[in-house]
Amino acid sequence: MLHCYRKDPAFVSEPDFVMELDGELIGQVIYVRSEIDCDDGRKVPIMTFGPIGIAQKYKRQGYGKHLLDYSMEKAKEMGVGALAITGNILFYGKSGFVPAKTKGIRYADDPEADYFLIKELMPDFLGGISGTYKDPEGYFVCEKYPDAFEKYEATFPKKEKLKLPGQLF
Numbered sequence: 001m002l003h004c005y006r007k008d009p010a011f012v013s014e015p016d017f018v019m020e021l022d023g024e025l026i027g028q029v030i031y032v033r034s035e036i037d038c039d040d041g042r043k044v045p046i047m048t049f050g051p052i053g054i055a056q057k058y059k060r061q062g063y064g065k066h067l068l069d070y071s072m073e074k075a076k077e078m079g080v081g082a083l084a085i086t087g088n089i090l091f092y093g094k095s096g097f098v099p100a101k102t103k104g105i106r107y108a109d110d111p112e113a114d115y116f117l118i119k120e121l122m123p124d125f126l127g128g129i130s131g132t133y134k135d136p137e138g139y140f141v142c143e144k145y146p147d148a149f150e151k152y153e154a155t156f157p158k159k160e161k162l163k164l165p166g167q168l169f
C-alpha cells in the first residue's frame with residue numbers, strides 16, 4: 001500500500017517518516033491531504049495520516065507516540081489546521097485526539113462513529129465548522145488494483161497474514 005500511496009497526488013512528503021533504531025527500520029507513518037465537506041458548502045483542507053506502524057518487538061515502548069508527535073509537529077509547521085484519523089482513542093487520545101463528532105465533524109460512512117478522531121493543530125481551527133469527512137481515495141489502492149497488489153506482494157518472501165497484539169483494528 002505504501003509503495004503506491006507515496007505516489008498518490010495527495011501524498012505529503014514533509015511529515016512522512018520512517019523510524020530507525022541503530023540502523024534497523026522499526027516504524028513508519030505517512031500523511032496525505034484530505035478535506036472536510038462543510039455543511040455550508042465550503043471545503044476545508046486538512047490532512048490525515050496512516051498507516052502508522054511500529055515493529056512488533058518494539059511496541060508499547062513509546063516509539064509510536066514519539067513518531068506520531070514528531071510527525072504532527074512537522075504538519076503543524078506546514079500550517080495544517082487539523083488532522084483526522086479513524087483509530088483507537090486509547091493510543092491517539094494520548095496525543096490529543098478527540099472523537100470528531102464532538103467537534104461537529106462526522107465520518108461520512110458512519111456519522112456516529114466514536115473511532116473517527118480529530119485533532120486541531122491550530123487553536124480553534126474547527127470553530128464554526130460542521131461537516132463530513134471521507135477517507136482519501138488513495139487509501140483504497142489495494143482494493144482498487146487487487147491484481148497489481150497481489151503481484152507486488154509476491155515479490156517479497158511469503159508472510160502469513162496474522163492479527164497481532166497491538167493492532168488497533
Ligand SMILES: CC(C)(COP(=O)(O)OP(=O)(O)OC[C@H]1O[C@@H](n2cnc3c(N)ncnc32)[C@H](O)[C@@H]1OP(=O)(O)O)[C@@H](O)C(=O)NCCC(=O)NCCS
Nearest residue numbers: 051052053054059060061062063064065090091166167168
Ligand atoms: C498502534 C501503534 C502504532 C502504537 O505504537 P506503540 O509504539 O506500540 O505505542 P506507544 O508505546 O507509543 O503507546 C503510547 C500509549 O498509547 C496507548 N496504547 C498504545 N497501543 C495501545 C493498544 N494496543 N491498546 C491500548 N492502548 C494503547 C498506551 O496508553 C500507551 O502508553 P503505555 O504503553 O504507557 O500504556 C503500534 O502498536 C502498531 O504498530 N500497531 C499495529 C498497526 C496499527 O494498528 N496501527 C494503527 C492503525 S493504522
